[in-house]
Amino acid sequence: xxxxxxTFREAINEGIRLEMRRDPTVILMGEDVAGGASLPYVAxxxxxxxxxxxxxxxxxxxxxxxxxxxxxxxxxxxxxxxxVGAAATGLRPxxxxxxxxxxxxxxxxxxxxxxxLRYMFGGKAKVPMVVxxxxxxxxxxAGQHSGxxxxxxxxxxxxxxxxxxxxxxxxxxxxxxxxxDDPVIFFEHKLLYDVKGEVPEEYYVIPLGKAxxxxxxxxxxxxxxxxxxxxxxxxxxxxxxxGLEAExxxxxxxxxxxxxxxxxxxxxxxxxxxxxEDNPRCSxxxxxxxxxxTKVFDxxxxxxxxxxxxxxxxxxxxxxxxxxxxxxxxxxxxxQEMFEPVTA
Amino acid sequence: xxxITSEKLLWIYERMRLIREFETRAAKxxxxxxxxxxxxLYAGEEAIATGVCAHxxxxxxxxxTHRGHGHCIAKxxxxxxxxxxLYGKEPGACKGKGGSxxxxxxxxxxxxxxxIVGGGGPLACGSALTAKVLGTQQVTVCFFGxxxxxxxxxxxxxxxxxxxxxxxxxVCENNGFAESTPVAYHASVKDIADRATxxxxxxxxxxxxxxxxxxxxxxxxxxxxRRGEGPTLIEAKAFRYYGHFExxxxxxxxxxxRKGFQARDPIARFRKQVLDRALVPEAxxxxxxxxxxQAIDDAVAFAxxxxxxxxxxxxxxxxxxxxxx
Numbered sequence: 001x002x003x004x005x006x007t008f009r010e011a012i013n014e015g016i017r018l019e020m021r022r023d024p025t026v027i028l029m030g031e032d033v034a035g036g037a038s039l040p041y042v043a044x045x046x047x048x049x050x051x052x053x054x055x056x057x058x059x060x061x062x063x064x065x066x067x068x069x070x071x072x073x074x075x076x077x078x079x080x081x082x083x084v085g086a087a088a089t090g091l092r093p094x095x096x097x098x099x100x101x102x103x104x105x106x107x108x109x110x111x112x113x114x115x116x117l118r119y120m121f122g123g124k125a126k127v128p129m130v131v132x133x134x135x136x137x138x139x140x141x142a143g144q145h146s147g148x149x150x151x152x153x154x155x156x157x158x159x160x161x162x163x164x165x166x167x168x169x170x171x172x173x174x175x176x177x178x179x180x181d182d183p184v185i186f187f188e189h190k191l192l193y194d195v196k197g198e199v200p201e202e203y204y205v206i207p208l209g210k211a212x213x214x215x216x217x218x219x220x221x222x223x224x225x226x227x228x229x230x231x232x233x234x235x236x237x238x239x240x241x242x243g244l245e246a247e248x249x250x251x252x253x254x255x256x257x258x259x260x261x262x263x264x265x266x267x268x269x270x271x272x273x274x275x276x277e278d279n280p281r282c283s284x285x286x287x288x289x290x291x292x293x294t295k296v297f298d299x300x301x302x303x304x305x306x307x308x309x310x311x312x313x314x315x316x317x318x319x320x321x322x323x324x325x326x327x328x329x330x331x332x333x334x335x336q337e338m339f340e341p342v343t344a
Numbered sequence: 345x346x347x348i349t350s351e352k353l354l355w356i357y358e359r360m361r362l363i364r365e366f367e368t369r370a371a372k373x374x375x376x377x378x379x380x381x382x383x384x385l386y387a388g389e390e391a392i393a394t395g396v397c398a399h400x401x402x403x404x405x406x407x408x409t410h411r412g413h414g415h416c417i418a419k420x421x422x423x424x425x426x427x428x429x430l431y432g433k434e435p436g437a438c439k440g441k442g443g444s445x446x447x448x449x450x451x452x453x454x455x456x457x458x459x460i461v462g463g464g465g466p467l468a469c470g471s472a473l474t475a476k477v478l479g480t481q482q483v484t485v486c487f488f489g490x491x492x493x494x495x496x497x498x499x500x501x502x503x504x505x506x507x508x509x510x511x512x513x514x515v516c517e518n519n520g521f522a523e524s525t526p527v528a529y530h531a532s533v534k535d536i537a538d539r540a541t542x543x544x545x546x547x548x549x550x551x552x553x554x555x556x557x558x559x560x561x562x563x564x565x566x567x568x569x570r571r572g573e574g575p576t577l578i579e580a581k582a583f584r585y586y587g588h589f590e591x592x593x594x595x596x597x598x599x600x601x602r603k604g605f606q607a608r609d610p611i612a613r614f615r616k617q618v619l620d621r622a623l624v625p626e627a628x629x630x631x632x633x634x635x636x637x638q639a640i641d642d643a644v645a646f647a648x649x650x651x652x653x654x655x656x657x658x659x660x661x662x663x664x665x666x667x668x669x
Contacts, residue, residue: 077497078465081463081469109466118663119441119661122661123660180664182664209667
């Protein structure tokens with residue numbers, strides 16, 4: 001039988017749908033997750049105007065009703081805070097923060113309330129919620145709709161962070177995130193939504209904290225996050241033609257982080273390059289390089305290399321935005337420089 | 345005037361006296377250097393928490409503020425675990441990890457004092473949403489101060505609660521000052537309750553030192569919320585005897601204001617009201633006075649003799665589960 005192919009968007013939709021069918025306490029709320037709320041000619045027919053700004057949650061209001069699939073006002077603090085309060089009292093809310101850049105208006109509710117509540121209460125409460133949010137440059141959406149700020153949330157104790165790179169992973173990781181008893185931020189790269197891949201129809205869970213080796217290789221370890229995984233795989237093909245076999249590791253979850261898979265790989269390849277679409281300072285790139293250099297320094301044959309976005313906001317002009325995003329060419333060049341003989 | 349059963353009146357008096365005694369003792373302990381950190385005391389506002397929570401059960405929820413001791417006691421959180429929390433001791437309500445500003449007891453529906461002014465409004469929408477989605481009839485009361493009334497979160501929360509008809513009662517405890525800044529300066533309106541109009545919900549201002557006024561207003565609002573008719577904004581005007589935090593030099597209070605506070609003392613007013621009308625015997629009130637002192641003595645003794653957290657407690661309770669590689 002031919003494999004079942006879904007887009008990344010469809011895989012996320014399916015993950016939410018399966019969990020909402022399985023668990024009546026799962027609800028979805030956010031701006032236009034259905035769209036057209038209260039309009040009789042939209043909602044009255046059990047349909048939605050949008051199904052999410054990019055159509056990810058399409059059809060969910062129709063199946064589950066608008067009590068469980070709630071359009072919200074444009075009130076990000078109330079959305080996230082209501083999810084925290086609902087999670088602490090018996091629901092498993094999935095809140096959509098449309099773009100990660102919008103955390104600027106609701107950070108308190110994410111990290112002072114959601115992330116710290118359990119600890120501040122001495123472990124006597126839990127906050128089983130998911131915040132789904134879009135990341136990523138390349139959409140010509142400029143400075144306030146294009147960031148990839150997962151490192152900010154990975155920094156914060158109490159939160160878990162998930163960045164899927166394939167449709168298969170997106171479905172299994174999202175189901176795990178919804179079932180998880182802690183607050184999870186689930187980062188969806190908007191340029192991945194149309195990417196297709198094999199996704200089985202059945203229910204499956206990919207545990208948080210488990211990296212995936214997307215390609216085996218013996219010469220260099222490339223750790224890549226989110227959309228950068230595809231860039232790394234493309235680079236690996238070029239490198240292979242040049243005689244270097246790259247091992248591509250996708251951490252999939254940044255908090256918790258599967259350190260062992262990364263360290264074991266570096267101990268084998270003696271080289272590491274990290275590709276991260278986030279800004280470079282205090283980032284996943286610096287975090288991963290610190291991990292490798294503090295834990296397996298003696299195995300390294302060359303200094304680690306970081307391929308990241310620059311220390312700038314995301315620019316608008318396509319010519320500038322294209323320069324902002326790491327590419328396979330950047331990765332290939334970074335690897336080749338690592339392997340060039342040292343010249344005086 | 346609403347009739348309140350004598351049993352309920354005695355419960356209210358007991359809770360008010362416990363709050364006053366707890367806060368008076370906390371102030372002394374803090375001044376003596378016995379309590380780490382800092383505390384924000386509720387004395388003067390007792391009639392608000394008790395008059396509201398008199399209508400609630402353990403299954404109902406409240407969100408609170410940095411000035412949360414009174415809300416805890418009104419929601420029947422154990423004063424021993426509260427005092428132990430102020431001491432940072434292991435048997436504290438939050439195992440010594442929250443302190444005064446984060447005291448919580450979810451088993452009592454007390455969803456936490458909150459160190460962020462206005463932080464509780466969105467949370468209250470969440471617990472109310474749980475009740476609405478699960479159809480449980482539970483009500484959430486969101487206590488917030490006049491200072492929090494100026495936070496955007498409260499605007500978002502009141503609007504969301506109104507459009508979704510969430511079972512929330514917003515109780516603005518207007519003690520006249522946001523830290524040291526007077527409400528007449530920081531608020532665009534004379535009465536915060538006027539803002540209810542903007543959210544299309546009932547709004548009323550009551551004397552927050554008059555237990556009967558608070559009880560009556562809260563009762564109607566809570567019934568309304570339980571019936572699924574949506575939120576209400578109650579502004580209860582009172583005062584605080586102590587500063588914003590202990591150690592506040594209170595240079596924004598005058599002697600005249602302090603005299604005015606004494607004249608409006610909610611506990612003295614309560615005694616006069618119930619005794620003038622012979623609603624409860626004075627002897628019962630006096631017994632409660634004695635018991636409140638004993639309960640706080642006991643709570644302090646418990647806290648002082650309680651063990652401190654152990655080093656491994658530092659790392660626990662961050663997550664329910666966390667995969668370590």
